[in-house]
Amino acid sequence: MHFLKRLGLRPELPAKVFSAETAINTVAAAAMLFPARAMAQDWSAPATSMLQSLESGLVSVAAPVIGVGVIIYGIWAMVTGRIDIMRLAQLVGAGALVIFGPTALRALLSAA
Structure with a gap:
């Protein structure tokens, strides 16, 4: 300078x-x-309401998408005669995370 x-x-x-x-x-x-x-004032209300609506929206959209993915994979496995257990386990595990993840998050946050 x-x-x-x-x-x-x-x-x-x-x-x-x-x-x-x-x-x-x-x-x-x-x-x-x-x-x-x-x-x-309750300054955290907008953030918590946004996260709750985002959580419910993602669960309501992702659960059917993963379900359709499992159905499509089942049809593909039937047509080709090959089934990959790891891929099926990943699809089922992803579905479990989508369904039970928000519940676990709410339980952890309420315990803190």
Whole structure:
């Protein structure tokens, strides 16, 4: 910064500004004002309602998709005469995670 001043690329300010004191005062005022407002209202309600609707939407969409995938895989295995147990286990495991995952998450969060 001093190098730019010596080259004349950054002129001095016409008035001396104490930005550090202003910033400290602003942060102190905000710290005193905002916690009182946050405690006065339920600030977490929008986030929790959004997560609940996202959870129910994902479960209601993903469960039938995985079910259709298991049906299509069963038809493919019947037509080709080959069944891959690992792939079938992955499909069933994914279905279990989609169905039971949100319930487990709710149980863990309520216990905390």
